[in-house]
Amino acid sequence: MRLLRILWIALIAAGGTALTLTPAAAVETGDPAFETTWARTDLPVANSEATRTWMWGPAAFTSAMEEEYTEGVGGARVVQYFDKTRMEISTDPAADPNSIWYVTNGLLAKELVTGEVQLGDNDFFPFEPAAENVAGDADDTNGPMYSSFTDILGDEPLAPGTAITQRIHRDGSATNDPSLADQGVTAGELVPETNHTVAAPFWSFMTSTGMVYENGQYFEGPLFQNPFFATGLPISEAYWADVKVAGQQQLVLIQVFERRVLTYTPSNPAEWQVEAGNVGQHYYRWRYLAEIPTEPPAVDIGDHFSLGPNFLPNWPVLLEGETLVSFGNQAPFELTIQMDGPVSRTITVPACGDCEVYSVAAPPSSCRSDIPWHDEFLPPGNYRVQVFWSGSDTTPLAGPQTYVPDAEYGTCFFILE
Numbered sequence: 001m002r003l004l005r006i007l008w009i010a011l012i013a014a015g016g017t018a019l020t021l022t023p024a025a026a027v028e029t030g031d032p033a034f035e036t037t038w039a040r041t042d043l044p045v046a047n048s049e050a051t052r053t054w055m056w057g058p059a060a061f062t063s064a065m066e067e068e069y070t071e072g073v074g075g076a077r078v079v080q081y082f083d084k085t086r087m088e089i090s091t092d093p094a095a096d097p098n099s100i101w102y103v104t105n106g107l108l109a110k111e112l113v114t115g116e117v118q119l120g121d122n123d124f125f126p127f128e129p130a131a132e133n134v135a136g137d138a139d140d141t142n143g144p145m146y147s148s149f150t151d152i153l154g155d156e157p158l159a160p161g162t163a164i165t166q167r168i169h170r171d172g173s174a175t176n177d178p179s180l181a182d183q184g185v186t187a188g189e190l191v192p193e194t195n196h197t198v199a200a201p202f203w204s205f206m207t208s209t210g211m212v213y214e215n216g217q218y219f220e221g222p223l224f225q226n227p228f229f230a231t232g233l234p235i236s237e238a239y240w241a242d243v244k245v246a247g248q249q250q251l252v253l254i255q256v257f258e259r260r261v262l263t264y265t266p267s268n269p270a271e272w273q274v275e276a277g278n279v280g281q282h283y284y285r286w287r288y289l290a291e292i293p294t295e296p297p298a299v300d301i302g303d304h305f306s307l308g309p310n311f312l313p314n315w316p317v318l319l320e321g322e323t324l325v326s327f328g329n330q331a332p333f334e335l336t337i338q339m340d341g342p343v344s345r346t347i348t349v350p351a352c353g354d355c356e357v358y359s360v361a362a363p364p365s366s367c368r369s370d371i372p373w374h375d376e377f378l379p380p381g382n383y384r385v386q387v388f389w390s391g392s393d394t395t396p397l398a399g400p401q402t403y404v405p406d407a408e409y410g411t412c413f414f415i416l417e
Contacts, residue, residue, distance in 0.1 A: 030064020050211040053275040057083030062402035070120025108283040112146040136243035143243040158187035168239035199238035232258025296384040323403035328412030333389035341383030367412035
């Protein structure tokens with residue numbers, strides 16, 4: 001039975017569009033809207049036009065992929081993971097692609113602290129708060145973890161202008177250290193929606209101007225078109241902590257927002273005192289119980305596609321850490337799929353005898369249930385996938401695909417002309 005699979009479809013046409021602003025990347029930016037969002041703040045950093053923290057990261061570490069989301073089309077939404085966040089395409093079909101909110105970054109920090117994975121506007125899957133360091137070296141056994149913040153989210157806000165002297169400890173306790181007033185760091189902007197005060201260094205950063213990139217040019221402008229666009233609202237107060245960074249103990253101010261964690265390190269050079277934590281990496285490891293996928297092999301063939309196969313919402317599936325990928329051939333030619341990544345596979349799917357080459361103006365709306373299918377169990381990770389049909393002059397296609405553990409994906413391939 002292929003009842004689920006006929007609801008999912010990846011449109012693989014006879015041509016494709018290569019992205020033009022991809023950095024020296026692990027994985028290509030998988031959607032033009034993601035590319036535009038990344039480029040605004042991080043292309044100046046990548047090209048040494050600005051000296052400041054990455055807001056997304058130098059490159060994505062997954063391909064554009066689908067994750068379960070109740071309000072998304074077919075119960076899923078398009079996302080892509082970067083070091084410091086996860087970009088998401090709006091699930092509102094009427095959303096304006098030109099709005100800054102068409103692409104958002106997930107509430108990852110909030111999920112890591114609360115231990116709840118959000119699978120819809122009002123749907124949550126219970127995990128444990130993440131026992132992973134919020135900042136600094138992964139082997140630091142003293143600095144705070146995401147779970148250290150779980151029980152102090154309700155702490156009262158500091159009044160704006162008050163010196164920040166509170167410390168957060170790994171066990172989740174908070175204490176007052178009056179000597180920290182000597183750092184000269186104060187509470188900044190009170191945010192009534194969450195009843196927390198943004199530390200002054202972070203508020204200054206969130207409302208700062210700098211070199212940005214839009215519409216093919218660099219210019220000085222607001223780093224964020226809305227102060228909370230990248231970070232979301234604060235969900236904790238700011239706390240000092242002793243954190244091991246590059247093997248050395250550093251005094252670091254840490255504040256958790258819905259979407260990001262910001263840190264302030266007084267001993268850093270001025271341009272790098274405020275930094276965004278690697279929330280995207282931390283979240284991926286926590287949610288999927290897997291290490292960050294390695295870069296897929298390079299392939300120089302044909303045009304590029306950037307999304308597929310599609311995730312089949314049934315999360316989590318019990319596949320003992322593997323991934324099940326199902327390929328269907330809805331074309332009148334034999335299909336060959338070459339996969340290279342954690343393992344290599346060459347898959348052949350027989351021609352569909354009564355299938356046709358479809359017009360671009362009238363593509364099929366779903367996969368047929370009676371076409372040839374092939375199921376493949378694979379270790380998760382990043383793959384470079386090449387697709388071509390024997391006996392057809394269709395241009396071969398190639399692109400990255402990311403598979404996560406314990407998930408099922410399904411795609412049927414067909415030809416448009």
